[in-house]
Amino acid sequence: MRKIIILLLFLIYNLNASEKISMAVYDFDPSGLTQELATSVADFIQDGLQQTGRFNLIERKKIQSILKEQAFQKTGCTTTDCAVEVGRILNVDNIVTGRVSQTGSRI
Numbered sequence: 001m002r003k004i005i006i007l008l009l010f011l012i013y014n015l016n017a018s019e020k021i022s023m024a025v026y027d028f029d030p031s032g033l034t035q036e037l038a039t040s041v042a043d044f045i046q047d048g049l050q051q052t053g054r055f056n057l058i059e060r061k062k063i064q065s066i067l068k069e070q071a072f073q074k075t076g077c078t079t080t081d082c083a084v085e086v087g088r089i090l091n092v093d094n095i096v097t098g099r100v101s102q103t104g105s106r107i
Contacts, residue, residue, distance in 0.1 A: 022092040024058045031101035038100040045096060058090055066090055
């Protein structure tokens with residue numbers, strides 16, 4: 001989790017503050033955890049990005065609706081190519097995706 005936060009902070013500080021970036025936070029894949037926990041982590045990241053005021057984020061519910069309309073099957077979407085395709089469908093410049101796992105008591 002710490003690596004994700006550091007990466008996001010790096011991304012935020014290196015962006016031009018006057019220009020909002022279009023972005024989507026896609027579903028995270030759970031690794032040995034529940035999908036609900038992975039979704040909570042994705043929601044946490046989206047909320048943090050939204051609070052900066054530097055991004056135009058697509059609502060997570062809207063993402064599912066758009067992908068459903070486009071008949072996009074997200075099952076097994078774990079590759080970079082798949083994430084790029086989702087970004088194209090959503091018409092965003094950047095997409096955040098990942099895998100959530102647990103090591104000891106740390107997520």
